[in-house]
Amino acid sequence: MPNQQNLSSLMTIVADRVNNPLSNIRLNIDIAKQRLTKTNPSSDITEFLDRALEAINKIRRTIDELRSPAIISVDLSTPPESSKPDALPDLGEAK
Amino acid sequence: MSFSSDQLKDVRILIVDDEESLAWTIHRELQRLGAETQVAITCRQAIIHFQSFHPDLVICDLNLPDGSGLDLIKSWKSEFPQVPVILITAHGAIDSAISAFKLGVFDYLQKPFGLDELLVSISRAAEVAHLRQKVSQSEGISPQPTPLRIIGHSPAISELRQHLLKIAKSKVNTVFITGQTGTGKELAARALHEWSDHAQQAFIEINCASIPETLLESELFGYEKGAFTDARQRKLGLFEMARGGTLFLDEIGELPMKLQAKLLRALESRCFKRLGGTKDIFFESRIVAATNKDLKELIKNKEFRSDLYFRLCAISLEIPPLSERLTDIPDISHYLLDKIAQELEITPLDLSKEALARLMSHSWPGNIRELKNVLLRACVLNINGTQIEPKDLVLVDLEKSSEVTGFTIPPQGIQLEIFERDLLKQALSRADRNQSKAAELLGISRHTLRYRMEKFGLDAQATSTT
Numbered sequence: 001m002p003n004q005q006n007l008s009s010l011m012t013i014v015a016d017r018v019n020n021p022l023s024n025i026r027l028n029i030d031i032a033k034q035r036l037t038k039t040n041p042s043s044d045i046t047e048f049l050d051r052a053l054e055a056i057n058k059i060r061r062t063i064d065e066l067r068s069p070a071i072i073s074v075d076l077s078t079p080p081e082s083s084k085p086d087a088l089p090d091l092g093e094a095k
Numbered sequence: 096m097s098f099s100s101d102q103l104k105d106v107r108i109l110i111v112d113d114e115e116s117l118a119w120t121i122h123r124e125l126q127r128l129g130a131e132t133q134v135a136i137t138c139r140q141a142i143i144h145f146q147s148f149h150p151d152l153v154i155c156d157l158n159l160p161d162g163s164g165l166d167l168i169k170s171w172k173s174e175f176p177q178v179p180v181i182l183i184t185a186h187g188a189i190d191s192a193i194s195a196f197k198l199g200v201f202d203y204l205q206k207p208f209g210l211d212e213l214l215v216s217i218s219r220a221a222e223v224a225h226l227r228q229k230v231s232q233s234e235g236i237s238p239q240p241t242p243l244r245i246i247g248h249s250p251a252i253s254e255l256r257q258h259l260l261k262i263a264k265s266k267v268n269t270v271f272i273t274g275q276t277g278t279g280k281e282l283a284a285r286a287l288h289e290w291s292d293h294a295q296q297a298f299i300e301i302n303c304a305s306i307p308e309t310l311l312e313s314e315l316f317g318y319e320k321g322a323f324t325d326a327r328q329r330k331l332g333l334f335e336m337a338r339g340g341t342l343f344l345d346e347i348g349e350l351p352m353k354l355q356a357k358l359l360r361a362l363e364s365r366c367f368k369r370l371g372g373t374k375d376i377f378f379e380s381r382i383v384a385a386t387n388k389d390l391k392e393l394i395k396n397k398e399f400r401s402d403l404y405f406r407l408c409a410i411s412l413e414i415p416p417l418s419e420r421l422t423d424i425p426d427i428s429h430y431l432l433d434k435i436a437q438e439l440e441i442t443p444l445d446l447s448k449e450a451l452a453r454l455m456s457h458s459w460p461g462n463i464r465e466l467k468n469v470l471l472r473a474c475v476l477n478i479n480g481t482q483i484e485p486k487d488l489v490l491v492d493l494e495k496s497s498e499v500t501g502f503t504i505p506p507q508g509i510q511l512e513i514f515e516r517d518l519l520k521q522a523l524s525r526a527d528r529n530q531s532k533a534a535e536l537l538g539i540s541r542h543t544l545r546y547r548m549e550k551f552g553l554d555a556q557a558t559s560t561t
Contacts, residue, residue: 012186016158016185019186019205019206020117020185020206021116021117023114023183023206024114024116024117026209026210027120027207027208027209027210030211031120031124034210035440039439039440039441039478040478041475056207060207
């Protein structure tokens with residue numbers, strides 16, 4: 001049990017360390033995207049920003065899963081679903 | 096979702112977060128939206144800034160290097176319960192969320208939140224706390240009218256401006272505003288508030304069509320603790336929150352019948368009871384109601400109470416449609432182009448003479464809202480240009496031109512005889528004074544043409560030169 005408590009505390013610290021800068025990245029991407037949409041609505045850069053936002057959501061889900069009691073107490077050997085490496089992006093999609 | 100550059104004008108916001116870079120980003124974006132901001136990165140700084148800056152609302156992180164955000168909120172809430180606090184946290188622990196709401200935080204955002212999520216929360220907090228009307232005038236100085244916002248010099252708008260000013264300065268406590276969609280009823284309501292002697296009080300607005308019927312009553316009149324299952328604590332309604340200011344009820348035609356009766360009672364007696372309450376609560380606010388619907392028609396269909404209608408329309412104002420003040424279009428367009436340029440962060444575009452003429456010949460069924468959208472589109476698609484041309488303007492006419500003639504009678508009507516005379520002159524001019532050709536252009540015989548020329552006193556020779 002003490003190990004589990006230590007792990008839980010560790011995960012809280014990890015969440016704090018990761019979510020703070022992640023929040024800043026997300027806000028800045030949102031702002032950049034909003035400005036870009038206003039000044040140059042046809043720009044394909046928004047697609048790249050959307051992909052960055054998707055990645056942020058993935059990190060957020062991973063942190064949430066790592067902090068869930070089920071992960072901490074039951075199975076630490078298997079990485080959670082969302083932490084598996086992404087499939088390589090189809091570069092042909094980017095216009 | 097987009098926020099305009101003056102959405103948070105003059106709202107004072109204290110940002111408390113030890114993640115300096117994040118605090119800087121929030122601070123920059125809120126300043127862009129017109130807010131005044133102050134940043135604190137420790138509890139100590141937050142306490143000092145709160146006392147000196149007098150914020151209207153606070154965004155506060157949960158974990159700070161020298162203490163907990165919850166402790167800060169606890170002390171502020173006991174002394175300044177009216178200041179809404181939005182708690183932001185990287186932990187998202189349920190227990191901290193419960194503690195925060197018990198302390199009375201306005202909202203709870205878990206990092207990494209999005210820009211829209213943050214701005215919606217701030218905007219709601221500012222609105223609910225009636226902060227958007229924060230006035231900086233010194234006490235005792237009567238607020239000066241701000242005519243810039245009600246733009247134009249046409250007789251119709253000049254008269255409206257005069258009426259607004261007179262009513263604003265009077266002790267009238269119920270005003271009814273009618274007008275087509277997009278004419279600026281909300282702007283008129285705001286002018287009534289800003290030009291009144293109670294401008295330093297709150298301006299609260301609610302769109303009666305946008306809130307479900309079941310929630311509308313508690314939004315308007317509030318409720319007592321235990322009034323229904325989820326009523327865990329007393330909630331003040333908008334009537335109480337307006338506190339000597341102005342309560343603007345937009346789309347009043349959508350108010351359910353049951354609430355119409357309660358509103359009428361409140362307007363008549365200037366008091367009401369919270370849901371589940373027994374005590375009469377008196378209010379001094381001015382009530383401004385508006386609609387674009389024909390309330391008489393609703394009364395006929397038994398959808399609106401006639402007694403409430405007569406109570407409301409004792410002092411009523413009608414906002415003229417844009418088609419009745421076409422001469423204001425140049426002024427309004429230039430104002431809107433400047434505003435759009437600010438929003439898009441571009442150099443303001445100009446209108447060519449031809450483009451302006453095109454705008455002034457349109458019927459504007461969507462009024463100023465439609466004009467703004469037409470200009471916005473023209474600016475976005477012409478972002479590197481300097482001047483808007485007629486080709487940049489997409490004007491949709493709901494009453495499509497006649498397929499036969501391609502002509503639509505303008506809203507202000509025409510003088511048929513003048514129109515006919517002008518057509519004759521145009522035909523003669525185009526036919527180079529050849530009466531047979533002119534008659535052909537008009538689809539009439541030469542004899543008929545001559546008859547009409549005589550009727551209008553048009554001399555064949557003179558016509559060619561006019």
